[in-house]
Amino acid sequence: MGKRKFKTEVNRLLHLIIHSLYSHPEIFLRELISNASDALDRLKYLTLIDDDFKGFAFIPKIEIRFDGNNKSFISVTDTGIGMNGDELEKELGTIASSGTRHFMDSISGDVKLDSNLIGQFGIGFYSSFMVADTVDVISKKAGENKAYRWHSNGKGMYEISETEQKMNGTTVTLNLNETGKQFANRWQIEQIIKKYSNHIAFPIYLHYEDKRFEGEGEKRKETREPKVEQINSASALWKRLKSELTDEDYNEFYRTISHDTEDPLHTMHTHAEGNLEYTTLFYIPKKAPFDLFHFNYQPGVKLYVKRVFITDDEKELLPTYLRFIQGIIDSEDLPLNISREMLQQNKILSGIRTTAVKKILGELEKMAKNTPDKYETFYKEFGIPIKEGLYQDFSNRENLLELVRFKSSTEKGFTNLHSYKERMHSDQKAIYYITGEKEQNLRSSPLLEAYNEKGIEVLIMDDEIDEIVVPAIGKYKDVELKAVNRSSTSEDIKTEKDKKDEKEIKPLIKKIKDILGDEVKDVRASTRLSDSPSCIVMDENDPTLQMQHLFKAMGQKNLPEIKPILEINPRHEIVKKLQNTDDKEMAEDISRLLFEQALLVEGGEVKNPSLFAGRLNRIIAKALM
Ligand code: ADP
Ligand code: MG
Numbered sequence: 001m002g003k004r005k006f007k008t009e010v011n012r013l014l015h016l017i018i019h020s021l022y023s024h025p026e027i028f029l030r031e032l033i034s035n036a037s038d039a040l041d042r043l044k045y046l047t048l049i050d051d052d053f054k055g056f057a058f059i060p061k062i063e064i065r066f067d068g069n070n071k072s073f074i075s076v077t078d079t080g081i082g083m084n085g086d087e088l089e090k091e092l093g094t095i096a097s098s099g100t101r102h103f104m105d106s107i108s109g110d111v112k113l114d115s116n117l118i119g120q121f122g123i124g125f126y127s128s129f130m131v132a133d134t135v136d137v138i139s140k141k142a143g144e145n146k147a148y149r150w151h152s153n154g155k156g157m158y159e160i161s162e163t164e165q166k167m168n169g170t171t172v173t174l175n176l177n178e179t180g181k182q183f184a185n186r187w188q189i190e191q192i193i194k195k196y197s198n199h200i201a202f203p204i205y206l207h208y209e210d211k212r213f214e215g216e217g218e219k220r221k222e223t224r225e226p227k228v229e230q231i232n233s234a235s236a237l238w239k240r241l242k243s244e245l246t247d248e249d250y251n252e253f254y255r256t257i258s259h260d261t262e263d264p265l266h267t268m269h270t271h272a273e274g275n276l277e278y279t280t281l282f283y284i285p286k287k288a289p290f291d292l293f294h295f296n297y298q299p300g301v302k303l304y305v306k307r308v309f310i311t312d313d314e315k316e317l318l319p320t321y322l323r324f325i326q327g328i329i330d331s332e333d334l335p336l337n338i339s340r341e342m343l344q345q346n347k348i349l350s351g352i353r354t355t356a357v358k359k360i361l362g363e364l365e366k367m368a369k370n371t372p373d374k375y376e377t378f379y380k381e382f383g384i385p386i387k388e389g390l391y392q393d394f395s396n397r398e399n400l401l402e403l404v405r406f407k408s409s410t411e412k413g414f415t416n417l418h419s420y421k422e423r424m425h426s427d428q429k430a431i432y433y434i435t436g437e438k439e440q441n442l443r444s445s446p447l448l449e450a451y452n453e454k455g456i457e458v459l460i461m462d463d464e465i466d467e468i469v470v471p472a473i474g475k476y477k478d479v480e481l482k483a484v485n486r487s488s489t490s491e492d493i494k495t496e497k498d499k500k501d502e503k504e505i506k507p508l509i510k511k512i513k514d515i516l517g518d519e520v521k522d523v524r525a526s527t528r529l530s531d532s533p534s535c536i537v538m539d540e541n542d543p544t545l546q547m548q549h550l551f552k553a554m555g556q557k558n559l560p561e562i563k564p565i566l567e568i569n570p571r572h573e574i575v576k577k578l579q580n581t582d583d584k585e586m587a588e589d590i591s592r593l594l595f596e597q598a599l600l601v602e603g604g605e606v607k608n609p610s611l612f613a614g615r616l617n618r619i620i621a622k623a624l625m
Contacts, residue, residue: 003159006093006152014129014154024261025179028127029189030196032076032172034256035125036062037200039080039170041309043142046081048308049337052143062204063228064189069209071184074131075173082141082168088150088160092125092137128172129154131180135172142168190231199237199253201307203230236307238281238328242269254283258300258326262286265378268327268363276351277332282325282360288381292324300326303343305334316344318353321389322360324382329356361399368403368416376414379405387469401476407439407460409448415459417476423457429492430482433459435467436546437603446532446601447484450493453530458484467547485537485544485602487565490527498527501570508579512568515591519563519607526567533572534594536564536602545604564604566595586622589615 006014040060046053059079066074083091128135133153140147147165152158176184183189186208193204210225237245237253251263258264264283271279282301291297300323302312307330318325333348343349364386368375379386389400405414410423420431432451436442439462451458461470473481482489502525513523521539529535538544542562543551551559568575574590581587593615596606606612 002161003157004089004093005157010093010126011156014126025130026183026188026192027196027259027261028131028174029074029076029183029192030256030259031124031127033062033193033197033200033204034259035172036076036078036080036170037197037202039078039082040202041080043079043081043168045308045310045336046142056142060202062200062202063207064193064204065207066184066186066189068184068186071176071181073173073175074180074184074189075171077169077171079167079169080142082144082170083137083139083148084141084144084146085148085160085162087141088137088139088148092150092152093158125172126154128174131176131183132174133177134175136175137170137172138163138165139170140165140168144168193231195252196255198232199235199249199256200232201234201236201309203234204232205229206231236304236330238269238279238330239307241271245269250281250283253281254326257302257328258283258285260285260287260326264326265374266363266367268359270356270359272352272355276348276355278352279330280327280352280356280359282327282356284378284382285324285326286377286381288324292385297323299323302328304328304330305336305338306330306332308336310334310336310338311340311343314340314343316353317349318360319357319389319393321385321392322357324385325360357393357396358399361396361403364403365399376405379414384463384465387463387465390469391472401473406433406466407462409443409452409458409460410455411457420457420459421476421479424479425456428456430480430489431459431476432456432482432484432489433461433466433470434484435461435470435544437464438462441601441603446529446535446598447537448528449530449532450490450528451484454493456493464546464550467544467550483544484528487522487524487537487539489537490567494527498525501525502527505568505570505575505579508575509568511587512566512591512594515588516566516595520566520595521563522565524565524567525570529567529569529572531572532569532598532601533574534566534568534598536566536595536598536604538562538564545602549603564599566598568594586619589618593619 040062043053043056043058044060047056047058048054061079063077064074065077135152135154137150138147139150147163148160149163150158150160174180183192186206189206193206197204205228207226207228210227212223212225213220214223215221237249247267250267250269254260254264254267263286265286266284268280268282270281289297289300297315299313299315299317301314301317303310303314303317315323317329329352331348331352334346338346364375364378367378383405386400386403390397390404393400401417405416407413408415408420417431424431434442434445434447436445439460442448442460442462448458461467470481471483475481482492484490505525509523509525513520516523520536521542526535545564548559548562570576574594578587578590593612596612596615599606
C-alpha cells in the first residue's frame with residue numbers, strides 16, 4: 001500500500017488528455033458509465049454460470065450523485081464486480097486496457113493530430129482527469145471481504161489504501177476542477193447520458209436535490225428535497241422492433257458502444273428467426289478507427305447470449321476484413337457458459353457469421369447502387385479491408401469483386417470492374433492494370449503509352465495491397481486481369497507494323513544484350529511505348545519491383561535477385577540513331593542509360609549511381625560539343 005508512481009506511459013497519456021481533449025470534456029461521463037456497465041455485465045455473467053455466485057444478491061444499477069450547490073464533485077457508483085487492491089493497481093496504475101494501449105502505440109507526439117485520434121475512441125478511465133483535480137475510486141470486489149481506495153491527482157502519483165465498504169462494486173468520485181464544475185448540474189448530466197448512454201442495459205439513477213420556493217413575501221422560503229430518477233431507457237435496444245426505433249435511438253446506441261462522437265455512416269438491424277434465432281445490429285462508422293491496420297486491433301462486435309454480455313474481445317465473430325463493423329450479435333441458441341475455444345468452432349456461431357457476412361456485403365452492394373456518394377465515402381475509409389476480403393473470403397469473392405473500386409487511366413474518380421467491362425473494346429482481350437506507388441507516376445508511366453494511344457483503359461492501382469490482391473483475382477467474370485508491366489501483356493496489342501519493327505532492330509537488341517549481360521533477364525522490342533525510348537517489365541511469374549519492395553519491408557531477407565526485362569522502342573529517335581552509330585563507347589553508355597532510366601521511372605534503383613552519373617556526363621559533354 002502507500003504511494004506509487006504511474007507507469008511513464010500513463011503519465012504521457014494523462015498529459016495528452018488533459019492538454020488536448022478540451023473539445024469534448026463531457027465524454028468522461030460516458031467512459032465512467034461504460035466501465036460501470038462492463039463491471040455489471042461481468043458480475044451478471046458470474047451469477048448465471050458460476051456456482052459460487054448463483055445465490056448472490058445482485059441488483060444491477062448505476063447511480064450518479066453530484067454537488068449542485070458548490071459544484072465540488074460528481075460520483076458514479078455501480079453494484080458490479082468491483083476491484084481488489086491488486087486490480088486497482090494493475091488496471092488504474094498501468095495502461096492495461098487494450099484500447100488505451102493501442103492509442104499509446106499510435107500517438108505521434110504531434111498534439112493536434114493526437115487530439116483527433118483521441119476523439120476517435122474511448123480513452124477510458126483517465127478521461128476523468130480532464131474534469132477533476134483529484135479522483136477517488138473506492139471498490140470492493142464481489143465475493144471478497146476487503147474494500148480499497150485509490151486516490152490520485154493524475155500528476156504522476158497515486159495511493160492505494162484499505163477502507164470500509166459493505167457492498168460490492170465501485171464508486172468513482174471526481175473532485176471537480178474549473179472545467180468540471182459546469183457538469184455538476186442536473187440538466188447537463190441528463191443530457192450527456194441521453195446522448196451517449198441511454199441504451200446502457202442497466203438503469204442509471206440520478207440523485208438530485210429538488211429546490212422549491214414556498215409561500216409569499218416574508219414567509220417565502222426555500223425547501224430542498226432529495227430525489228432519485230432513472231434517466232436512461234435501460235433496454236437492450238437491439239432486441240426491440242425496428243419499427244419502434246428512430247434514427248436517433250440507433251445513433252445514440254452507436255455512440256455508446258463505439259465511443260465515437262459522430263453518428264454512424266450506416267446501420268443494419270436484423271432479427272433472424274427459424275433455424276437459428278438471433279439478432280444482429282451492425283454499424284459502419286464514418287471514419288476508420290485508428291487501429292484498423294494494427295495487427296492487434298480491437299474488435300468492434302460484441303457477443304451476447306439471450307441479452308447477456310459474453311465477450312467484446314473475440315476477433316472471429318466476423319471475418320477480419322470486416323473488422324471495421326461495430327455492433328452486436330445476440331444469439332438465442334448458444335449456451336451461456338460457452339468457452340473461448342468452443343466459440344471458435346461453434347456451428348451456431350459460424351452459421352450466424354455466414355449469414356451476417358452475406359447481409360453486410362449485400363447492404364454494401366445496395367449502397368453502391370442506390371447511393372453512390374455514400375458508398376464512395378465508405379470506400380475511401382474502408383476500401384483496403386474490402387480488398388483484403390478478396391484473398392480472405394473465397395466464398396464471397398463474386399460479391400466482393402462488385403464492391404472494389406479502382407482509379408482508371410480514362411475515367412475520373414473511382415470505377416469498378418463491371419463498368420470497365422462494359423467499356424471494353426470489342427476486340428479487347430483483357431482488363432489491364434498497372435500497379436505501383438504513386439498515382440501520378442503510374443499515370444505518366446511509359447508502360448501506358450500504347451494503351452493511351454489506342455484508347456484502351458488501364459486501371460491505376462496505387463494501394464500497396466493491390467500488388468498482392470489483384471494478381472490473385474485472376475479473372476473478373478470471364479475476362480482476365482493483366483498487368484501492363486508483364487512481359488506477355490503487350491502481345492495483346494501487337495500490330496503488323498510492330499512485327500516489322502521488331503525484325504528490323506534485331507541486331508541492335510543483340511548488341512544491347514551483350515552490353516548489359518546478366519543485369520537483365522532479356523532485351524526485347526517494345527510494342528507498348530510511343531514517347532519513351534525504353535521501359536522495364538517483369539517476366540510472367542516474377543514479382544514486380546513493388547512486390548519486391550513489399551517483401552523487403554515485411555522483413556523477408558535473402559530474396560533472390562530478380563532481373564527485369566528491358567524493352568526498347570523501335571520507333572524512338574534515340575533507338576534509331578543508336579542502331580546506326582559506330583561510336584562504341586557511346587553505344588555502350590547509351591545502352592546502359594536506356595536501362596537505368598527505365599529502372600528509375602518504375603521506382604527502381606540504379607546499382608551504381610556514380611557510374612550512372614559518369615555515363616550521363618559523358619553524353620552531355622558530347623551533346624555540348
Ligand atoms: P477499458 O474500459 O477500455 O478497459 P478503462 O481505462 O476505461 O479502459 O478502464 C481500465 C480498467 O479498469 C477496466 O478494464 C477495468 O478492469 C477497470 N475498471 C474501471 N472502472 C471499473 C469499475 N467501475 N468496476 C470495475 N472495474 C473497473
Ligand atoms: Mg472503459
